[in-house]
Each structure stands twice: as structure tokens, then as C-alpha cells.
Amino acid sequence: MVVLDVSGIGCGSCVGKITRAIQALDGNATVSVDRSTGKVSVESSENAEQLRKAVEAVGFPSKISH
Template sequence: MVTLQVAGMGCNSCVNKITRAVLALDQHAKVIIERASGRVEVESDLQPESVRETIERLGFSAELIA
């Protein structure tokens, strides 16, 4: 499980953009996003840094949470 704090998710379009980007890396990933808190959880075999970099390439600020 990868958990991140993501800043800049202001709308459902942002949530959908992040979800699509993560699923492009792993179509079997489970992505849970709490827009109000900025929390993103990804259940997958992906490397945490890979998920963070993918989200940041979309223009969001992302920090891994231990």
C-alpha cells in the first residue's frame, strides 16, 4: 500500500486525472482518493516513488506518508 499526501486536488476532474494516471501504470491497482484531506492510497505492487513521480508529473505536489 502506498499512501501520499497530495496538494492541489480541487475538483473531481483532478481526482479522475490521478486515478487514470495510476491505473495506466498498473491496471489492477486499487486507488482510493479522499479529495477533502488530500490523501491518496494506492494498493498495488508499484514502487512508492514511481506513484509519487507520476502524480507530480500531473502538476500536483505529492509527499509519501510512512
Template sequence: MIDFKVQGMTCGGCVRGVTNALKRVDADAVVDVDLAGKTVSVNSTADAQQLKQAIEKAGFAVTQ
């Protein structure tokens, strides 16, 4: 499980955007987004750096 602190998520559309970005890296990833806590947990075989870059490319700031 890889956890990210993600800034800029404010709505369900943001949740979908982050989830879709991560699924493009690993279609089998299990993604859990906590909108209130601004955290994203990902169970994936992909590299953490790839996942972080996907979130950032979707327009969100990642702090860990």
C-alpha cells in the same frame, strides 16, 4: 498500501487525473482518493517512487 499527501486536488477532475495517472503505472491498482483530506491511498505492486512520479507528472505536488 501506499499513502500519499497530495496538494492541488480541488475537484472531481483532479481525482480522475490522479487515478488515471496511477492506473497507467499499474492497471490493477486499487486507488482511493480522499479529496477533502488531500490523501491518496494506493494498493499496488508498483514501486512507491514510480507512483509518486506519476502523480507529480499529472501536475500535483506530493508530500509524504
């Protein structure tokens, strides 16, 4: 599992945007977003850096947590 620290998740629409960005990269990815902590947990065959870039590309600064 990859965990990203994501900034700027303000509402449910942001959660949807992030989820769709990851699923556009990997249609089989499982995405779980915790809005209170900004932690986005992803089960995916894509590597962490690719996932991080996909989230940043839709406007959310993102760091790999672990």
C-alpha cells in the same frame, strides 16, 4: 498500501486525473482519493516513489505519507 499526500486536488476532475495516472502505471492498482485531506491511498505492486512520480507528472505535488 502506499499513502501519498497530494496537493491541489480541487474537484472530481482532479481525482480522475490522479486515478488515471496511477492506473496508467499499474492497470491493476486500486486508488482511493480523499479530497478533504489530500490523502491518496494506493494498492499497487509499484513502489511508492514510482507512484509519487506518476502523480507529480500530471501536475499534483506529492509526498509519500507512509
